[in-house]
Amino acid sequence: MARFDRYLLSQLMVLFGFFALVLVLVFWINGAVRIFDRLIGDGQSAMLFLEFSALTLPNVIRTILPIASFAAAVYVTNRLSSESELVVMQATGFSPWRLARPVLVFGLLVGLMMSVMTHLLVPVSLAQLKQREQAVAENVTAQLLVEGTFTHPSSGVTFYIRQIDTDGTLNDVFLSDRSNPLKPQTFTADKAYLVNGADEEAGEPPDPKLVMIDGLSQSYQVETQHLFTTHFNDFAYDLSAMLGSGSPPGPDVRAMPSWMLMAQPGEVERISGQSAGRIADELHGRFQQALMCAVSALIGFSTLLVGGFSRFGVWRQVVAAVLLLVLLKIVESVIVDPVRDDARLWPLIYLPIVLGLGISMAQLAWSGRARRVAPPGGETGAEVTPT
Structure with a gap:
């Protein structure tokens, strides 16, 4: 990679690590408080609380990775713009497409992390968490055998x-x-x-x-x-x-491995009791979440690049980037129900990815458009096309 690519990629990874750590702590602590109130209030041990908290961590990380990649791209682009580094690189001949190359590499790296989470760690942790919850529900001693305390098991x-x-x-x-x-x-x-x-x-x-x-x-x-x-x-x-004892419910689709969802959808539908649309939504949603990490980074970078350099900052572009990301999430939530009702509509799951890539490419093309620069004392201008 070129020196500029390595420089920009290192900045993105550092800020991504910072935002991911902060967001994970915020989300995880918020969930841990509810787990603590539920388990400790029922007389469970502190070790069980730590185990439950650790098992919820992969799902929390999966939730915040796209947000962290978007925040890192916006922050780094804003800083490079305010310090005129992007202006200097464009003056040396770097086109917006060339500038976006390290951002794309960064998004793909985060998407690779997301793939590990969605296809491996999250299903394993959810399966283990469900087993532990079932064991706790069947543990009569933990619910009733508390000396000197009025308990309310139901x-x-x-x-x-x-x-x-x-x-x-x-x-x-x-x-x-x-x-x-x-x-x-x-x-x-x-x-x-x-x-x-x-x-x-x-x-x-x-x-x-x-x-x-x-x-x-x-x-x-x-x-x-x-x-x-x-x-x-x-x-x-x-x-x-x-x-509430009795036979345990069927396995959760979210806790099943991806290879099983792909190779044996009929068997998964039978043992889980879920519809084919629900299985298709879960399987393709795992791939879509990984791609969304790259799209989020490109949306943040391309939107701020449109504004160019300004001494007043790029706060309007930051707001626009946030609104575009919200728009993609709205589209993502709208297509869930149709896919779950009809598994043949599974390509709709990738509509936010296609829409996000289209918006990013349009903004990069707009940033590299020909600009007319008016000469001193003249009414007409000459076209300057950045390379």
Whole structure:
């Protein structure tokens, strides 16, 4: 590469790394706060919170890569323009197409990073995250076995344990079930045990039950306003509906590898329960996201190049570049539903890429157009065509 290409590419990569780091931290911390509130509030450990946060990181990086490439291209182009470096390079014979070459190389490098994320890291992390979420959902101990704290494992249900012995005995148990507002129930027991009523060797899904010993059941009839109480020696309360246990849902298309989406679309449709359009949108969307990184960088560079040098800055071009990127994202969101309804419309997924490349090429051509320079004291001008 020429010295100028290496110089511009190095500037773009440095600024891209800075913007990517800042944006990843902002997005990741925002998501980590919600994960922390959900997991720690349910009595999970800090290590599980760190694991969940790490598994969400690839998807966060995938989201911010096009934004970071666009921001780096705009910032570097603005700085080169304000310091007249672009003017000097154009005066030496560099055309806008020649100036855009390192920007294109930069966009392709970022697109390569995006391809690694979309085709490899993101599906693997989403698959692992779903497995861990399913394991946590089936972990009755993590949801219920909290000493001295009123927990709410589901809507309308309150559970309390005074003390848990080392052998798993629950002492002084309180359970309030208000899921049926017409017939709320309350159970208290001196001791209780958590047991699994399913046959694990037969591969049955977990069927957790709470067996209470020496307790009292209170059932209130709202219509008649009568309270019925029953003393029992032992009573089994089914926790399956309350904890949402049962057979796990089908695999998520987003967590499947790209080779499987390409080679076995019919099998993916069968095991996931998703339509052919949804599968096509996911597969081609992974390629489209990589190309969008290059298009975003070219949009930012070409839009600022149109304005040329100005002592008042290029803030209008920056606003125009942002609006053009927003326009591409709007087009991208509009074509999602038609493709998901009809898989044969998958070429529409690449419409934002074609539109973005067309806009960039038009702006580069406009930047290299022939300009008329009026001579001193003359009314007509001579054409000067930059090379």
